[in-house]
Amino acid sequence: MKNIRILLAEDDTNLGSLLRNYLAAKNIETNLFGNGLSALESFSVKQYDLCILDIMMPEMDGLTLAKEISKIDPAIPIIFLTAKNQKDDILEGFRTGADDYITKPFLMEELLYRIQAILKRTKTSAAPKKQEKYTIGKYTFEPLKQMLAFGDKSVKLTTKESELLELLCQHGNEILERNFALKSIWIDDNYFNARSMDVYITRLRKYLKNDPSVRIINVHGRGYKLTG
DSSP states (O other), X not given: OOSEEEEEEOSOHHHHHHHHHHHHHXXXXXXXXXXXXXHHHHHHHSOOXXXXXXXXXXXXXHHHHHHHHHHHOTTOOEEEEESOOOHHXXXXXXXXXXXXXXXXXXXXXXXXXXXXXXXHHHOTTTSOOOOSOEEETTEEEETTTTEEXXXXXXXXXXXXXXXXXXXXXXXXXXOEEHHHHIIIIISOOOHHHHHHHHHHHHHHHHHTTTSTTOEEEEETTTEEEEEO
């Protein structure tokens, strides 16, 4: 993997250095920061392809850092590192826009796989050719720009929001199977990813609420259907 730069925020010096050196051996430039504030300062002035954030950090925790980073670049992929295998932390991470999480201790190879999967999914050069524009009721959706417009107002979608809305558009008035969407966007259809997708469906419904004819319908035991 060439010309990839990762922001790594990890307050455990030994683990941080180990991760940075491992990724460097894979030709991935990795900038390491020991707290959330210094990581945010760097993100404000440098271009990164992906962020790996420890949830528990001094000065600014990983969840707060993710929210601040997303304000600067809503499309940046984020992986959380957590020592606590707790549903609340993981789900809160997905609500901030995270793409994935990994629980300590973990294998370096597993983290590398997750990085590769996310970057492959988010890089438009590696993705299938996208339709430039969709009309959804009174909305206009441009997946390449990740923009959803209603009249003269528009919103910049996150990568996952855009990918999920595009899948719904591609299926039109047909059912988007839940497992297909999970494996297409999240790679794995496990419990936490399924709950994460529910969060993103709720977000999309809020974005589309200005046109009552547009609805994302739950199809029990199957998935979702976009109408309008």
